[in-house]
Amino acid sequence: MSSASNTASTATDIAVATAALGKNRACSEVTGNADKHQCRKVLVLVNPLASKRRQRLLHELIQQLDGRNIFYSYFETLPQVEQTIVAVASLARECNEAIVLGGDGTLHQAVNALIEYRMPIGYIPCGTGNDFARYWFADDMPQSDAAWVAQALDTETQVIDVGQAGSRYFINVAGVGFDGELVKRMNNRKFFWPKLSYLLAALQAISSYQAIPFNLSKSQQKVVALGARSGFLFTLANSQFFGAGMHIAPHARLNDGRLAYCFVEKCNWFARFSILKRVGQGTHSDLAKVHCGQLNAVQVTTENLPVQADGEYIGTTPMIFRSIPAAILLRGRRNL
Missing domain, CATH: 2.60.200.40 (Tumour Suppressor Smad4)
Structure with a gap:
């Protein structure tokens, strides 16, 4: 029971298929259990700007999610943080973890949109600067797309601080x-x-x-x-x-x-x-x-x-x- 139908061959097809079929399915449809905390429900937040590496990583992520029968919802971040916070709220309430694909700006949006939900966040850096990733992954940088996805799905969570500047x-x-x-x-x-x-x-x-x-x-x-x-x-x-x-x-x-x-x-x-x-x-x-x-x-x-x-x-x-x-x-x- 896959969380979307056939895995799409491109990032655009993946986005369309997931948005249409993935985000509205209840957890009980995946596992037969109505308790949403008894199964993994992943919110995938993606920078919508085109990038070959991002497309490869997204394709690998969807393959691994489908292969493990993990429910997922897909969301492309919007130009303004405030827009993303409002638009993603209903999906965030239905999920119990998130994976972020993008650079520092996408991670910034994810932190602001998800901080109140206290869910584990996996991060796959694929932006331009990737400054946070320089420190976070400095000791053990994954070497393949599959390894990047696996660390976002499987490594243990660590509790970290954030800063606040005004309301941001x-x-x-x-x-x-x-x-x-x-x-x-x-x-x-x-x-x-x-x-x-x-x-x-x-x-x-x-x-x-x-x-x-x-x-x-x-x-x-x-x-x-x-x-x-x-x-x-x-x-x-x-x-x-x-x-x-x-x-x-x-x-x-x-x-x-x-x-x-x-x-x-x-x-x-x-x-x-x-x-x-x-x-x-x-x-x-x-x-x-x-x-x-x-x-x-x-x-x-x-x-x-x-x-x-x-x-x-x-x-x-x-x-x-x-x-x-x-x-x-x-x-x-x-x-x-």
Whole structure:
């Protein structure tokens, strides 16, 4: 008893077949048991943008789900997070786990849409930057499509934190100031060479962006004191990488109930280039104009500073940032 009819030969056919036949079937139709918690019901969230690798992985996933007689529903994320949260709610209530296929933006949407349901989430990275995956899978990167799908279905869940920026949750990194401005200028566009594109955009903006005072409150004294200095960049990291491989927060941990911050003071353009280079290597924390540490929460009260979260532009300050400990259940290989 397969959760969809014949497995389609392309991602588009899979989507159509699954949407038509998969999402409305009750769990009892699959197992004969009316208790939805007695069988696996998987919500598959997919980035709809075309990608050969994503199509291959989706095809492999559907094959494995069908082969195991696992019920599944299929959902393509929408352009705005708020749209996805509303549209996916009815499916989420009928499922007890999820698998996400996409990059950091798709994972960002999934976290915001599913956080209240407390379901295990499997992740198959197939985006452009894949910054969260750099840390999460760093110790044991699967080598085949089948292995990627198997880890998303079968590895044990680990309880990890997320961050919150205003009303938006983030699993990776939020940035205020230069980083937020950079994401805003890039307008959420995806590029074939994501790290090179990020660096080129950064180099174009780095000399013109004006550092201003960051008024900080509702945090420890050391952090609040930074607000007396004009700031160029203020990042708050749940995980370690951003900007397609820039190692902004080597001191970040996913299960410590804190956000790792990096505050870069006002400095001349030459120092900015030097800091950017060191960020790429993760060796910037000892520089004179760089301040790193950890915090539970902070409020940025300065107005109109641009803010990004997981590579998505989300608005401007004032805004409160905080860690949400033990917020989601994520399947994966990192030993926390």
